[in-house]
Amino acid sequence: MKIPSGFKASALSCGIKKRGKLDLALIFSEVPARAAGVFTNNKLPAAPVKVAKEHLKKSNTVQAIIANSGNANSFTGNGGVEDAKKEALYLSKVLGIKAEAVLVASTGIIGKRLELEKIKNAVPSLVRNLSKNGIAKAARAIMTTDTFAKISSNEFSAGGGRVVITGMTKGAGMIAPDMATMLCFIMTDANITQRALRSALKEAVDKSFNCITVDGCMSTNDTVLILANGRAANFLIDAGSKACEKFSDALSAVCLNLAKMMVKDAEGISKFIEIEVKGARNDAQAKRAALAIANSNLFKTALYGENPNWGRVVAAIGASGIDVLEGSLKIRFSSLAKKDIFVDVNLNIGKGRAVVYTSDLTPEYIKINAEYN
Amino acid sequence: MKIPSGFKASALSCGIKKRGKLDLALIFSEVPARAAGVFTNNKLPAAPVKVAKEHLKKSNTVQAIIANSGNANSFTGNGGVEDAKKEALYLSKVLGIKAEAVLVASTGIIGKRLELEKIKNAVPSLVRNLSKNGIAKAARAIMTTDTFAKISSNEFSAGGGRVVITGMTKGAGMIAPDMATMLCFIMTDANITQRALRSALKEAVDKSFNCITVDGCMSTNDTVLILANGRAANFLIDAGSKACEKFSDALSAVCLNLAKMMVKDAEGISKFIEIEVKGARNDAQAKRAALAIANSNLFKTALYGENPNWGRVVAAIGASGIDVLEGSLKIRFSSLAKKDIFVDVNLNIGKGRAVVYTSDLTPEYIKINAEYN
Numbered sequence: 001m002k003i004p005s006g007f008k009a010s011a012l013s014c015g016i017k018k019r020g021k022l023d024l025a026l027i028f029s030e031v032p033a034r035a036a037g038v039f040t041n042n043k044l045p046a047a048p049v050k051v052a053k054e055h056l057k058k059s060n061t062v063q064a065i066i067a068n069s070g071n072a073n074s075f076t077g078n079g080g081v082e083d084a085k086k087e088a089l090y091l092s093k094v095l096g097i098k099a100e101a102v103l104v105a106s107t108g109i110i111g112k113r114l115e116l117e118k119i120k121n122a123v124p125s126l127v128r129n130l131s132k133n134g135i136a137k138a139a140r141a142i143m144t145t146d147t148f149a150k151i152s153s154n155e156f157s158a159g160g161g162r163v164v165i166t167g168m169t170k171g172a173g174m175i176a177p178d179m180a181t182m183l184c185f186i187m188t189d190a191n192i193t194q195r196a197l198r199s200a201l202k203e204a205v206d207k208s209f210n211c212i213t214v215d216g217c218m219s220t221n222d223t224v225l226i227l228a229n230g231r232a233a234n235f236l237i238d239a240g241s242k243a244c245e246k247f248s249d250a251l252s253a254v255c256l257n258l259a260k261m262m263v264k265d266a267e268g269i270s271k272f273i274e275i276e277v278k279g280a281r282n283d284a285q286a287k288r289a290a291l292a293i294a295n296s297n298l299f300k301t302a303l304y305g306e307n308p309n310w311g312r313v314v315a316a317i318g319a320s321g322i323d324v325l326e327g328s329l330k331i332r333f334s335s336l337a338k339k340d341i342f343v344d345v346n347l348n349i350g351k352g353r354a355v356v357y358t359s360d361l362t363p364e365y366i367k368i369n370a371e372y373n
Numbered sequence: 374m375k376i377p378s379g380f381k382a383s384a385l386s387c388g389i390k391k392r393g394k395l396d397l398a399l400i401f402s403e404v405p406a407r408a409a410g411v412f413t414n415n416k417l418p419a420a421p422v423k424v425a426k427e428h429l430k431k432s433n434t435v436q437a438i439i440a441n442s443g444n445a446n447s448f449t450g451n452g453g454v455e456d457a458k459k460e461a462l463y464l465s466k467v468l469g470i471k472a473e474a475v476l477v478a479s480t481g482i483i484g485k486r487l488e489l490e491k492i493k494n495a496v497p498s499l500v501r502n503l504s505k506n507g508i509a510k511a512a513r514a515i516m517t518t519d520t521f522a523k524i525s526s527n528e529f530s531a532g533g534g535r536v537v538i539t540g541m542t543k544g545a546g547m548i549a550p551d552m553a554t555m556l557c558f559i560m561t562d563a564n565i566t567q568r569a570l571r572s573a574l575k576e577a578v579d580k581s582f583n584c585i586t587v588d589g590c591m592s593t594n595d596t597v598l599i600l601a602n603g604r605a606a607n608f609l610i611d612a613g614s615k616a617c618e619k620f621s622d623a624l625s626a627v628c629l630n631l632a633k634m635m636v637k638d639a640e641g642i643s644k645f646i647e648i649e650v651k652g653a654r655n656d657a658q659a660k661r662a663a664l665a666i667a668n669s670n671l672f673k674t675a676l677y678g679e680n681p682n683w684g685r686v687v688a689a690i691g692a693s694g695i696d697v698l699e700g701s702l703k704i705r706f707s708s709l710a711k712k713d714i715f716v717d718v719n720l721n722i723g724k725g726r727a728v729v730y731t732s733d734l735t736p737e738y739i740k741i742n743a744e745y746n
Contacts, residue, residue, distance in 0.1 A: 043693075043694060044688070075699060078700075311484050366739070369671055
């Protein structure tokens with residue numbers, strides 16, 4: 001794994017999770033970094049989402065991300081917001097930076113206050129242990145029902161320098177609201193303007209995390225953050241440039257890799273399903289149809305049963321409300337006996353196209369989610 | 374069971390389904406009846422839906438409904454539409470009425486042409502066997518994965534007469550597109566204007582079938598039909614009258630009974646769940662929130678596990694996009710050990726209220742839908 005210049009991380013067990021499991025991670029840039037974030041649209045966002053948004057607004061640069069698993073600090077009221085602020089403040093003092101340069105993220109149970117003392121007690125050792133090698137460990141510390149850590153790297157040359165982008169994500173379901181919350185932290189040493197960073201992140205998220213679905217459930221904590229510390233030797237990348245296009249493509253590739261890993265680790269998965277819808281009126285209609293298929297319990301259950309029930313695809317497309325002509329619609333399944341399945345849909349009425357990734361719906365998904373407390 | 378005056382029915386096995394199972398039903402009014410229908414919003418409606426809509430437009434009165442199970446005659450192109458028209462035409466000749474006075478409905482597999490000869494051959498005997506007692510048999514003949522027949526009756530006095538309303542429905546999932554399609558046929562002897570009939574049906578459907586969900590999937594065949602033959606001795610009921618209000622209430626009660634029966638027979642159900650959302654900005658927002666909870670796989674799975682995971686209710690409400698304040702939201706579950714469960718949500722910001730009925734999501738649902746072909 002490539003690691004962008006000037007980034008370190010560490011992780012440990014502070015006692016939020018039981019049995020000494022890793023539950024606290026710190027990502028740190030040696031120099032102030034430009035930052036951008038994309039957050040859940042949920043109308044009841046968790047406290048760390050509110051605080052991270054506020055800090056991104058207040059501060060031009062960010063130097064640290066602290067994230068815990070085991071407790072989402074969601075639906076915890078003003079007290080929860082205070083907790084997230086105190087966490088950032090305390091870490092900022094130990095690091096010797098301002099509080100707004102710290103972003104916070106949480107994932108786990110909804111409706112339980114953070115055990116702040118446990119986090120405070122762990123911060124000094126978290127800072128002491130910062131290292132390049134800590135990045136892999138940090139990716140493990142943010143896991144909940146994930147069965148493997150998810151890291152992806154990419155690099156490219158532009159503006160006279162070599163730029164590295166490395167991201168980590170967690171989420172074993174898109175999204176299991178009280179546990180599997182999607183978190184993604186991306187580090188890059190690119191020297192890039194705020195404007196370019198923000199638009200590249202938005203585009204990458206649209207092309208990746210917004211193209212996957214496991215159960216159609218939206219979390220209160222979903223957070224994607226990127227820090228760009230400018231330590232690569234490239235010239236400043238601005239929006240609209242050739243270099244910016246390269247950055248955007250490389251970032252999208254990292255995010256898509258991470259997004260696919262999330263689906264491959266989906267709760268109870270037995271089939272990884274790629275759904276391509278083409279020939280739609282436009283790209284937005286293609287995506288709406290693809291997501292409608294991907295979120296149909298009947299379709300997902302049929303694929304679990306290796307049952308080529310394309311009638312369920314017809315019904316889902318019709319229910320999605322997009323423009324469709326019965327006589328033009330073509331549906332094709334690859335062999336259902338395999339683990340990776342492709343579903344090709346051609347509406348044959350326009351040039352719109354979208355690809356969406358999902359998993360099947362299995363008894364194991366129900367078992368995992370019926371038992372989780 | 375009360376049966377409205379002047380209605381008969383019959384049912385038999387014509388060979389669409391295997392092993393001699395009932396698969397063809399006829400409902401007949403001795404005199405021409407006013408009729409109204411509510412149909413699926415699916416953009417790929419099945420052939421019988423198209424033909425029933427056309428006949429309702431062309432004709433002021435209806436005298437017969439013919440419905441088959443085992444084949445949805447959906448996604449069958451122009452040929453499928455011709456089949457449905459021929460079916461109506463053939464039956465109309467045997468009954469000695471015009472073709473437009475026959476409505477057709479189908480449920481079952483998507484994408485397979487009807488075996489029209491089997492239906493034609495069965496029509497004479499279907500007509501010969503018409504009787505009051507045939508109504509219970511007809512309710513069985515429209516079943517697919519249903520485990521029991523669903524009939525409900527109601528009566529009231531108005532305008533100098535006693536009016537009876539009797540409905541039958543099928544659907545063991547709301548809605549399993551290629552099989553469980555919701556069909557509902559309602560007979561009444563009320564003497565009622567077209568306008569009043571239509572608005573009462575729309576209101577009843579909104580308060581009943583549009584308040585239940587099993588898997589959030591919309592069928593290509595959903596059809597609700599009502600025939601009012603005026604054989605009761607009441608005066609003509611017009612929209613806006615006190616009698617119309619009584620009719621509307623009685624019809625809504627029949628539909629709600631049938632809707633609850635559908636949920637109780639939901640595929641794989643182990644819990645019958647009533648979700649009440651109150652204190653919303655308005656009724657529409659309350660219903661949106663209630664349906665969002667009811668369609669959350671994570672919520673449904675938690676209840677299957679008897680796991681009072683209200684964090685999933687929080688996440689679903691937030692994801693629904695309605696107005697909500699974290700500090701005002703109250704959620705209460707009844708005992709999860711029982712089969713009937715109540716979930717009370719109070720948003721505490723307005724007077725909007727809605728009640729929605731759903732089932733839990735179980736391994737049995739997956740088994741049924743993974744194996745169905």
